[in-house]
Amino acid sequence: FKCPDDYGFYPHSHSCDKYWKCDGGTAELKTCGNGLAFDATDSKFLTENCDYLHNVECGDRTGLEPAITAPHCPRLYGIFADEAKCDVFWNCWNGEASRYQCSPGLAYDREARVCMWADQVPECKVEGGFSCPAPGELANTGSFSRHAHPDDCRKYYICLEGVAREYGCPIGTVFKIGDSDGSGNCEDPEDVPGW
Known part of the structure; x- marks a missing residue:
């Protein structure tokens, strides 16, 4: 590789995780960390930036170092x-893994790389989950209804147009079942009978 300028950072022609560092006109081949790629968006080539693979548009630079795994x-x-x-x-x-958990009712979407409603994440369809009441089964529910979770007093479901979505009460509160009309709220445990 011949440096076009005395100083700069230039993408490798074939590998997305490699780049050239030019200093005083001398080129040095550099490699981003395993799982990172060189971000070549700086048109002046003055930025040395390796970013997560999913954040970098590699184009024809498809080569990558072999994966190095850790737990x-x-x-x-x-x-x-x-x-x-x-x-x-x-x-x-x-290689150091930090664990993150989505809020109740949400699941991690591998493509969008964000927490989304679990029913919108294809890999995470829950079988045998909560079933919303049939339309008209509950009186005065309006467009949605709330229902207690069968196993966790902090959680509850909101049914909206027949789709159940799991929610969670703030720490220190529990879900208090309302009348039989699909209502309920998060309350202090002392205010919830039978808790």
Whole structure:
């Protein structure tokens, strides 16, 4: 590689995770961390920036170093879905995995890389989950109704147009079932009978 200027950072022609550092006109081949790629968006080539693979448009630079794995980390750097739990994902930095959990009712979407409603995440369809009451089954529910979770007093479901979404009460509160009309609210445990 011949440096076009005395100083700068230039993408490798074939590898997305490699780049050239030019200093005094001398080129040095550099490699981003495993799971990172060189961000070549600086048109002046003055920025040395390696970013998560999913944040970098590699184009024709398809080559990558072989994956180096660690527990919960398919590569040393990146954000990865948990293989067993839909609501858990891992942020890996140099092979150290930090666990994150989506709020109740949400699941980690591998493509969008955010927590979304679980019913909108294809890999996370819950079988045998809560079923909303049929339309007209509850009086005066309006457009939605609230229902207690069968196993966790902090959680509840909101049914909106027949789709159940799990919610959670703030820490220190529990879901208090309302009348039989699909109402209810998060309350102090002392104000909830039978708790």
